[in-house]
Amino acid sequence: MDQCDAGLDRLFERLSKRSVLTTDDYATLQAVPVKRRTLAASQYLVREGQLPERCGVICSGFAYRQKLTVEGNRQITMLLVPGDILDLQNLYLRESDHDIQALTRMTIAEVSIDLVRGVVERSPSIARALWADSLVECSITREWLLNLGRRNARTRIAHLLCEFQIRVAAVDGYDDDVGYELPMTQEQLGDALGLTPVHVNRMLQSLERDGLIQRRQRRLTVPDWDALRATAQFNPRYLHMSNAGA
Amino acid sequence: MDQCDAGLDRLFERLSKRSVLTTDDYATLQAVPVKRRTLAASQYLVREGQLPERCGVICSGFAYRQKLTVEGNRQITMLLVPGDILDLQNLYLRESDHDIQALTRMTIAEVSIDLVRGVVERSPSIARALWADSLVECSITREWLLNLGRRNARTRIAHLLCEFQIRVAAVDGYDDDVGYELPMTQEQLGDALGLTPVHVNRMLQSLERDGLIQRRQRRLTVPDWDALRATAQFNPRYLHMSNAGA
DNA sequence: CGCAGGATTGATTGCATTCAACGACCGTGG
DNA sequence: CCACGGTCGTTGAATGCAATCAATCCTGCG
Numbered sequence: 203m204d205q206c207d208a209g210l211d212r213l214f215e216r217l218s219k220r221s222v223l224t225t226d227d228y229a230t231l232q233a234v235p236v237k238r239r240t241l242a243a244s245q246y247l248v249r250e251g252q253l254p255e256r257c258g259v260i261c262s263g264f265a266y267r268q269k270l271t272v273e274g275n276r277q278i279t280m281l282l283v284p285g286d287i288l289d290l291q292n293l294y295l296r297e298s299d300h301d302i303q304a305l306t307r308m309t310i311a312e313v314s315i316d317l318v319r320g321v322v323e324r325s326p327s328i329a330r331a332l333w334a335d336s337l338v339e340c341s342i343t344r345e346w347l348l349n350l351g352r353r354n355a356r357t358r359i360a361h362l363l364c365e366f367q368i369r370v371a372a373v374d375g376y377d378d379d380v381g382y383e384l385p386m387t388q389e390q391l392g393d394a395l396g397l398t399p400v401h402v403n404r405m406l407q408s409l410e411r412d413g414l415i416q417r418r419q420r421r422l423t424v425p426d427w428d429a430l431r432a433t434a435q436f437n438p439r440y441l442h443m444s445n446a447g448a
Numbered sequence: 449m450d451q452c453d454a455g456l457d458r459l460f461e462r463l464s465k466r467s468v469l470t471t472d473d474y475a476t477l478q479a480v481p482v483k484r485r486t487l488a489a490s491q492y493l494v495r496e497g498q499l500p501e502r503c504g505v506i507c508s509g510f511a512y513r514q515k516l517t518v519e520g521n522r523q524i525t526m527l528l529v530p531g532d533i534l535d536l537q538n539l540y541l542r543e544s545d546h547d548i549q550a551l552t553r554m555t556i557a558e559v560s561i562d563l564v565r566g567v568v569e570r571s572p573s574i575a576r577a578l579w580a581d582s583l584v585e586c587s588i589t590r591e592w593l594l595n596l597g598r599r600n601a602r603t604r605i606a607h608l609l610c611e612f613q614i615r616v617a618a619v620d621g622y623d624d625d626v627g628y629e630l631p632m633t634q635e636q637l638g639d640a641l642g643l644t645p646v647h648v649n650r651m652l653q654s655l656e657r658d659g660l661i662q663r664r665q666r667r668l669t670v671p672d673w674d675a676l677r678a679t680a681q682f683n684p685r686y687l688h689m690s691n692a693g694a
Numbered sequence: 695c696g697c698a699g700g701a702t703t704g705a706t707t708g709c710a711t712t713c714a715a716c717g718a719c720c721g722t723g724g
Numbered sequence: 725c726c727a728c729g730g731t732c733g734t735t736g737a738a739t740g741c742a743a744t745c746a747a748t749c750c751t752g753c754g
Contacts, residue, residue: 220540251685269594272681277597279590291587294466294580299587299686326569333579334540340586341537341545343593344525348515350596351523351642355710387732396597401710403734419719435518439497440545601742633700647742649702665751 209261209311210236212373216285219443220338221331230325237312247288247302247310254298257315258288263308264385268393269300278394279343281305281366284373290336293318306385338442345440350396353435356405358395360414360434363422368438381416381423409433455507455557456482458619462531465689466584467577476571483558493534493548493556500544503561504534509554510631514639515546524640525589527551527612530619536582539564552631584688591686596642599681602651604641606660606680609668614684627662627669655679 214228238261241247247265248254265282279300282288288302292315322329342365349358367382384391388406389399397405409415414430416423424430460474484507487493493511494500506528513526525546528534534548538561568575588611595604613628630637634652635645643651655661660676662669670676 267590269590271594271598275598277594279593291583293583294576295583295587295688297685297688299688300590323572329575330540333582336579336586337537337539337541337582340582340589341541343586343589344513344515344546347525347589347593347596348517348523350593351639352517352521388734389732393597398711399733400712400735404710407734439543442541442543442545634702635700644743645701646703646744650742653702 209238209259209309212261212285213259213287213311217328217331217335220334221327223327223331227325227328230321230328234313234317234321238309239312240309241304241307243304243306243308245304247304248298249301250298252298253296254289254292255315256312257290257292257318258310258312260284260286260288261309261311264305265302265308266305266390266394267300267302276393277396278390279346280339281369281394283366283369287332287335289315290332290339293322293332305390334442341440341442355395355397355401356408357434358397359391359402359405360409360430361436362391362395363415363424364427364431364434364436365441367424368441368443372443381421383421385420455484455505455555458507458531459505459533459557463574463577463581466580467573469573469577473571473574476567476574480559480563480567484555485558486555487550487553489550489552489554491550493550494544495547496544498544499542500535500538501561502558503536503538503564504556504558506530506532506534507555507557510551511548511554512551512636512640513546513548522639523642524636525592526585527615527640529612529615533578533581535561536578536585539568539578551636580688587686587688601641601643601647602654603680604643605637605648605651606655606676607682608637608641609661609670610673610677610680610682611687613670614687614689618689627667629667631666 210231214223214231217223239258241263247258250269260282262284264284265286265288266278267280267282268276268278270276282302282305288310289298292298318332322332345365349361353361363384366384370382386394387399388402391397392399392402395402406415406417409430410417413425414433416425430436456477460469460477463469463473485504487509493504496515508530510530511528511532511534512524513528514522514524516522528548528551534556535544538544564578568578591611595607599607609630612630616628632640633645634648637643638645638648641648652661652663655676656663658679659671660679662671676682
């Protein structure tokens with residue numbers, strides 16, 4: 203089983219959390235011809251204004267969605283982790299309204315978007331799972347809006363750290379105790395949080411001084427998750443993770 | 449034809465912009481039993497944590513989605529105008545992750561969410577239209593994130609003014625020349641933009657001083673839309689309005 | 695007339711930005 | 725093996741945008 207099939211299993215497992223899927227559904231997914239692709243960090247997967255013809259799932263690595271202002275200031279609007287679906291929005295919208303860029307080296311499994319439309323019309327349960335997935339993404343974006351609009355820099359950063367850890371841990375068995383790696387530069391963190399890299403640096407130090415996190419390069423250890431969640435005002439409800447078969 | 453049917457027509461017209469609908473689809477929608485409801489300004493339609501059983505369309509009036517921080521600071525994450533669908537997200541997610549509150553006095557047409565699920569499974573074209581609608585909402589939220597994260601207060605406000613005008617004008621024939629009414633207090637504007645009401649006030653004055661807007665109470669006149677759009681960095685792409693039958 | 699909610703103004707504070715320099719790390723090539 | 729360059733992280737000082745605090749004005753309305 204190559205990494206592409208692993209992508210399929212990962213996708214199936216993920217969709218199963220959103221809707222009750224059958225072995226028929228599995229077969230349906232399996233029947234879709236998939237093209238595997240590897241991308242280097244910072245490569246673009248989609249650019250704003252494009253009319254994407256394909257749709258992909260992240261098998262490994264990380265990416266993000268971004269939008270740019272006229273002056274070229276960047277806002278990262280979403281982090282994408284393994285199992286996340288790229289370009290689902292272009293299932294029913296033509297033009298892409300944002301960029302998708304690789305955060306790390308990554309592999310994806312690509313599918314023609316027309317075929318996905320076919321799958322969706324044939325299998326209501328897969329459709330429901332994909333739809334739910336896009337709704338969760340919208341919910342996450344709303345939470346980010348609250349984060350940027352009404353939380354200070356320190357809380358914002360803590361919140362992102364909590365979210366990232368939980369979303370990554372949900373994919374496969376990550377071990378909390380040894381910490382986790384946040385594969386972002388401080389500049390990218392700033393772009394995700396509406397801050398400058400300098401200020402991100404200072405707030406990370408502040409969190410570390412207070413014993414909420416420990417840092418070694420980009421590897422983070424969190425001695426006390428409850429404490430971090432508290433300062434982050436983190437409530438995982440918006441991730442809708444326990445939504446099996448709603 | 450009472451206001452409820454008017455709601456149906458409005459909905460049908462709106463969905464038609466997202467997908468090709470037939471008279472059968474119209475009949476399907478018409479067959480769904482609808483309950484009409486009137487709400488006073490500031491009444492809650494949904495509260496975070498609830499498990500909504502119904503789904504509604506705005507027939508008249510305005511509402512907004514909001515989220516609160518632990519300290520009670522509010523972030524408005526979306527404005528809802530006539531024709532917008534409430535609670536579509538609870539089609540496939542159980543718990544609501546935010547509040548919906550009436551901005552003005554308003555009327556809505558409510559439907560059991562189970563029935564909507566049925567409609568969606570029977571009519572792929574309606575499903576597609578509703579799905580597309582939820583994708584557009586997500587796109588709007590992303591643009592708001594860019595707005596809060598990377599634009600200054602003045603630009604932010606101008607951007608909101610542009611978006612609101614366009615979205616409202618798309619519903620029915622609003623006449624630009626006489627201006628339009630923005631039914632929000634400056635405090636609510638601040639909560640939508642991540643600003644304080646005081647600063648909103650000053651920036652509105654600044655826009656007015658520069659001749660970009662004129663104000664009489666909450667009625668706005670825009671002498672030069674192009675100029676306002678320019679200072680707002682407004683690009684309507686993210687609204688996906690010309691997406692007929694993608 | 696008086697009240698209440700919202701709008702406006704002024705003075706002050708402060709969080710985050712900006713600008714600039716320096717330091718640490720890492721892969722590369724001589 | 726070490727010099728080199730580039731990217732990223734860190735630090736300091738100065739600036740500025742928006743927040744805060746508080747008072748006053750306006751307007752619709754009972």
